[in-house]
Amino acid sequence: MQNFNTVTVFDLLIQYIKEGRIKLDKTKYADVLATYHDPCNYGRKAQKLFGYGYFEEPRWILSQCTDNWTDLYPHSINQLCCGGGGGTLTTGYNDERILYGGRKMDQIKITGAQMIVVPCHSCHGQLNNIKTEYEMEHLEVKYLWELVADCLIL
Amino acid sequence: MPDVIEPDAIEITDINHLNHQRFENWSFSQDFCVTCGLCSSTCPVSGIDNFDPRKFVRMISLGLEEQLVESRWPWICTMCAKCEKVCPMGIEIASLIRGVRSLRDREKVPGILHKGLAAAIKTGNNLGLPQDDFVFIIEDVAEEIAEEPGFEGFTAPIDKKGANLLTTIHNKLVNTHTEDLKHWWRIFHAAKEDWTVPSENWEGTNWGLFTGDDKAMKIMVGRIVENMEKLEIKTLLWPE
Numbered sequence: 177m178q179n180f181n182t183v184t185v186f187d188l189l190i191q192y193i194k195e196g197r198i199k200l201d202k203t204k205y206a207d208v209l210a211t212y213h214d215p216c217n218y219g220r221k222a223q224k225l226f227g228y229g230y231f232e233e234p235r236w237i238l239s240q241c242t243d244n245w246t247d248l249y250p251h252s253i254n255q256l257c258c259g260g261g262g263g264t265l266t267t268g269y270n271d272e273r274i275l276y277g278g279r280k281m282d283q284i285k286i287t288g289a290q291m292i293v294v295p296c297h298s299c300h301g302q303l304n305n306i307k308t309e310y311e312m313e314h315l316e317v318k319y320l321w322e323l324v325a326d327c328l329i330l
Numbered sequence: 331m332p333d334v335i336e337p338d339a340i341e342i343t344d345i346n347h348l349n350h351q352r353f354e355n356w357s358f359s360q361d362f363c364v365t366c367g368l369c370s371s372t373c374p375v376s377g378i379d380n381f382d383p384r385k386f387v388r389m390i391s392l393g394l395e396e397q398l399v400e401s402r403w404p405w406i407c408t409m410c411a412k413c414e415k416v417c418p419m420g421i422e423i424a425s426l427i428r429g430v431r432s433l434r435d436r437e438k439v440p441g442i443l444h445k446g447l448a449a450a451i452k453t454g455n456n457l458g459l460p461q462d463d464f465v466f467i468i469e470d471v472a473e474e475i476a477e478e479p480g481f482e483g484f485t486a487p488i489d490k491k492g493a494n495l496l497t498t499i500h501n502k503l504v505n506t507h508t509e510d511l512k513h514w515w516r517i518f519h520a521a522k523e524d525w526t527v528p529s530e531n532w533e534g535t536n537w538g539l540f541t542g543d544d545k546a547m548k549i550m551v552g553r554i555v556e557n558m559e560k561l562e563i564k565t566l567l568w569p570e
């Protein structure tokens with residue numbers, strides 16, 4: 177019935193890296209402590225809906241880009257939502273959304289990370305939008321694929 | 331003997347007058363709640379606007395869903411499913427929230443959620459961006475990449491028939507965040523991927539997920555499938 181394949185962002189990046197189609201420079205962000213945020217939909221919700229959550233894959237990709245990263249607590253299936261999910265970035269209820277994100281910001285602050293890596297447009301938008309509210313304007317919010325693109329050896 | 335309505339006074343309800351769509355997104359698990367409060371303890375927005383998931387589940391169970399439909403609660407919850415994860419009764423709280431969202435009069439869906447979706451159904455993308463403008467933006471950004479060292483001769487193939495991979499696009503990347511179009515494109519270039527972008531129905535977001543509109547979701551997905559088949563693409567990447 178279906179004539180084509182569907183890949184996740186993770187599968188595709190892993191494929192490129194494993195097949196040697198892209199090479200990555202690990203020194204690029206060696207001085208920047210990074211951390212990773214699990215989007216609800218790729219993780220906990222995928223686990224429930226499809227019986228499989230993407231927890232290991234993004235961390236493996238991250239590890240190909242840098243050794244200098246640490247996990248948030250709690251993470252993976254028990255992570256906290258960034259507060260930007262479910263369309264809340266576009267409902268206009270901004271005070272509630274910013275307050276929601278406070279717990280995520282606390283989690284990040286505790287690790288001392290200078291960069292938060294995310295594979296989701298909503299999480300990226302939310303974290304970038306609220307970081308100044310929590311006096312974290314220096315926090316770099318990075319798409320996972322942006323990190324990979326930054327580390328490309330051409 | 332209790333009072334019984336006189337046979338003449340009772341009218342037969344025409345079942346066709348009932349709204350059969352009303353509960354189409356409903357998981358019907360609310361009645362298993364043991365009121366333990368674990369969900370409320372773990373929810374990051376508990377307390378905001380007096381919301382908490384236990385209250386929400388109980389109100390549905392008590393038949394008060396009308397009040398919930400009118401309230402802001404289902405829209406400040408992000409449907410993150412943290413509450414569901416800890417619920418000992420396996421209640422599908424995030425689905426219930428989405429179900430309540432789906433019962434809101436479409437014109438009263440907060441913010442731009444429904445407006446964006448309506449534009450997408452009508453025009454193919456949330457912005458109502460015409461095809462010419464889209465193609466112009468894509469080509470313009472591709473030219474910028476081609477000026478970077480190592481990316482000489484870079485182009486973004488549009489509607490390339492038989493390509494290996496088709497990628498959808500998040501509307502914000504052809505609106506306020508065009509720089510963010512470049513990351514995947516740089517990777518495709520380095521990996522020598524045979525890729526393409528469709529010039530129509532490229533929208534990768536699907537706001538029916540948020541508004542509880544399954545019909546609109548299906549239409550949006552169907553268009554992507556159509557693009558895949560029309561262009562005879564082997565692999566779909568849907569980064570949204």
Ligand code: SF4
Nearest residue numbers: 373407409410411413
């Ligand atoms: S799904 Fe909604 S109610 Fe449940 S924990 Fe997340 S924000 Fe709270």
Ligand code: SF4
Nearest residue numbers: 363364366367369417
């Ligand atoms: S965790 Fe489940 S059972 Fe406990 S109060 Fe919440 S919905 Fe009810």
